[in-house]
Amino acid sequence: MQNTITLNDKQIFTDFDWLHEHGETAFKEVNTTAYLAKRLDEMGIPYEQFENMTGLIATLGSGSPVIGMRTDIDALRQTYQGKEGVFHSCGHDAHMAIVLAVAQYYVDNPADLTGTLKLIFQPAEETVTGAEKVIKSGRLPHMNYLYGLHVCPEVQVRAKQAEPIIPAAATRTYWVTIKGKTAHAGTPELGANVIDAFSELNEKLRRINLDTKLPYSVTTTMFQAGKSSNIIPDYGTFAIDLRARTNDLMDELQQRAFEAMDSVQTDDIKVTLDGNDFSPAAIPSQKAIANMSSAITDVLGPAGLIDALDTPGGDDFHFYAYDGIADETTMLGLGCNLNPGLHIPGMTFERESILDGARMMIDVVRLTRN
Ligand SMILES: [Zn+2]
Structure with missing residues (x-):
């Protein structure tokens, strides 16, 4: 079937090169959004922008099924070779170039599309906050299918290979404050030391053991407390990173983490949750994977x-x-000999794999029926 997919390689690489050179961080993808809008205008594709938010949604075709395709559009602020800049070290530049190629294909070959195709150019994937804002904008209809994609490191997937699902884990970050009672270092019994309470909590978190063979983890990733070497510290902050293979397992893990935090509280030690960043696990759909x-x-x-x-x-x-x-969602894991890894500035991959990715994302839409 692939022989019938003709691509404009030159345009795809022009798009990729421009987007690659103009990386912007989460919710600041202003020039990126303008470029995408310009390209959609050139193709004559209608699109909607969000109020007070970057990104856009383009629409092709009509009727049922409603097929969504999502690309992330943001990049990362990092230091590379001694210079700070914003880099597309997660490959979202390639994802955008591929979805623009899908748009071009269905403008040129409308008969190949059954139903409606919604192309979602989503901001702020890196902060895992863009998707929910797009959903809450109310600009998306209910979708029967939704496809996404991500470039994969070579250690996982090589060029000319691909995965039909990326079994992403559920991830949660807790931002926590712990308060105690200060005292002179020489009279610790008069105070409540937040470092002691945190140590006890950390031990409890490390001992969480769930009855499952599926992968999960609980890791304390930040801790700050104390300003003077002779004063009992009464204030500290820490962060905990939770990961689990399924959303149910994450619920269980969260419950256990809350129990651990509760258990170290006393009259003088108070633990409060300041923030909670969450991203759900992949929900495998047999239809979308097929x-x-x-x-x-x-x-x-x-x-x-x-x-x-x-x-x-x-x-x-x-x-x-x-x-x-x-309803039915999956992400293509695109092999492209990507090295040394995602989020590493200076990351490179084989450009030709972008064309394979475009063909697969075009084909999956052609294959999607009610
Ligand atoms: Zn990414």
């Missing part, structure tokens, strides 16, 4: 289709299924 597997086989041949590897990474793509706005 379509994506067929698209991979069509484009790369049977040898290109590989079994998905567990990844501890999260992606706010999974909010669309978690919040119920999309």
Whole structure:
């Protein structure tokens, strides 16, 4: 089937190069959004922008099924070779170039589209806050299918290979304050030392043991307390990172973490949750995975289709299924010989794989029926 997908390679690489050079961080993707809007105008595709938010949603075709395709559009502020800048070290530049290629294909070949295609150019994936804002904007209809994609490191997936699902973990970050009672260091019994309370809590978190073979983790990643070497510290802050393979397991893990935090509280020690960042786990859809597997086989041949590897990474793509706005969802894990890894400035991959990715994302839409 892939032979019938003709791409404008030159335009795809022009889009990629421009987007690559103009990375912008979460919710600041102003020039990126303007570029995407300009390209959609050139193709004559209608789109909606958000009020007071970057990103946009383009619409092709009409009727049922409603098929969504989402690309993230943000980049990361990092230091590379001694200079601070904003870099597309997570490959969202390639994702955008691919979704623009999908747009071009369905403008040129409207008969290949059954139903409605919603192209979602979503801001702020890196802060896992963009998807929920897009959903809450009310600008999306209920979608029968939703497809996404992500470039994969070479250690996971090589070029000319792809996964029909990225089994992303649920991730949660707690931002916590712990308050105690100060005293002179020489009379610790008169105070309540937040470092002691935190040590006890950390031990309890490390001992959390769930009855499952699925991967999960609880890790304290930040802790700050104390300003003077001779005073009992009465104030501290810390962060805990939770990861679990499924959303149910995350609920259980969260319950256990709360119990641990409760258990160290006394009359003088108070633990309060200041913030909670969450990204749900992938919710596997057999229908969407079957379509994506067929698209991979069509484009790369049977040898290109590989079994998905567990990844501890999260992606706010999974909010669309978690919040119920999309029924059948999956993400393509695109192999492109990416090295040394995601989020590492100076990361590179094989450009030609962008064309494979475009063909697979075009094909999966063609294969999607009610
Ligand atoms: Zn990413």
